[in-house]
Amino acid sequence: MLTVLRFNFAVPGLDPAALSAAYAAGIEMARHADAHGIDLISLEEHHASGDGWSPAPLLNAAMILGATCRLRVIIQALLVPLYDPPRLAEELAVLDLASGGRLTIVAGLGYRPEEYAALCRDWKTRGRALDEALETLLAVWSGEPFEHEGRQVRLTPVPRRAPSALVWVGGGKPVSARRAARLGLPFCMPRNDPALAAYYTEQLTAHGTSGFVIMPPERTRLTFLADDPDRAWARLGHHFLHEARAYASWQQPGQTSAVRSHADTVDELRAEGVYEVLTPAECVERARAAGPMDTMVLHPLVGGLPPADGWQSLHLYTDKVLPALALTSG
Known part of the structure; x- marks a missing residue:
């Protein structure tokens, strides 16, 4: 199964210290991903946003490639x-x-x-x-x-x-x-x-x-991991909603995308399923059901959430999900 880390480094409020922490975390998360068998980093480009959403992806790519080997x-x-x-x-x-x-x-x-x-x-x-x-x-x-x-x-x-x-x-x-x-x-x-x-x-x-x-699949999901999804949605859901609403607001009439959300509230966003919070066990179950041709898109810094929470999500994937999937394939 292909595993992707998505980064856009959007930070509502544009606090320089928070932006600096997000950029630094992205490089270190990429280094961690490189060492633990994750396959791909996905970056993107936007300008003139209210949250610093990814204006310099070539620079981000250069820093990430320089910090990784594989x-x-x-x-x-x-x-x-x-x-x-x-x-x-x-x-x-x-x-x-x-x-x-x-x-x-x-x-x-x-x-x-x-x-x-x-x-x-x-x-x-x-x-x-x-x-x-x-x-x-x-x-x-x-x-x-x-x-x-x-x-x-x-x-x-x-x-x-x-x-x-x-x-x-x-x-x-x-x-x-x-x-x-x-x-x-x-x-x-x-x-x-x-x-x-x-x-x-x-x-x-x-x-x-x-x-x-x-061509992406009919349904693309952006995944975050937590031991307690209910608590994660309650604490961090506004970060997911910020990104979903910002992206939706940019879409032109008639435009569609595999990750466009139509939600206006955190509860609607959770029910919609574009963004999902899974336990490691749920993530393993979904990956096994989808099979080896599926793609798992992890979004550890979604909507400017604190890097510490993003690290918890990433470690749950590399420490619990990937080893369980390796046992299955072996």
């Missing part, structure tokens, strides 16, 4: 139109080389006009900007000179892996599927949509390229 990091999504493409190509190549090929980004457009406004980028041309940026990344990584803004350019170094291992294209619409297929890059979807996945496969054939699709 686990992989995925940024889903990196808002590529907000970056200078040649510089981004250089930084991604360096991270790929320095980490031994342990980073993947999902190149996304984002869905909040205020993020583009805050960083002085044009929201209306974001699709073209993403196309041009991805084409620039591929040109840089070819290792050959290419034309950029009327000049011949050659940048070094190039990544150790193929572009399709380093960059996936994100999106939930046909235009995103066509973009990924045209460039011969994998397609990563925000929700379970078999029809869109099939369309991507058709587009691969039409463009004569190869790739694969990454």
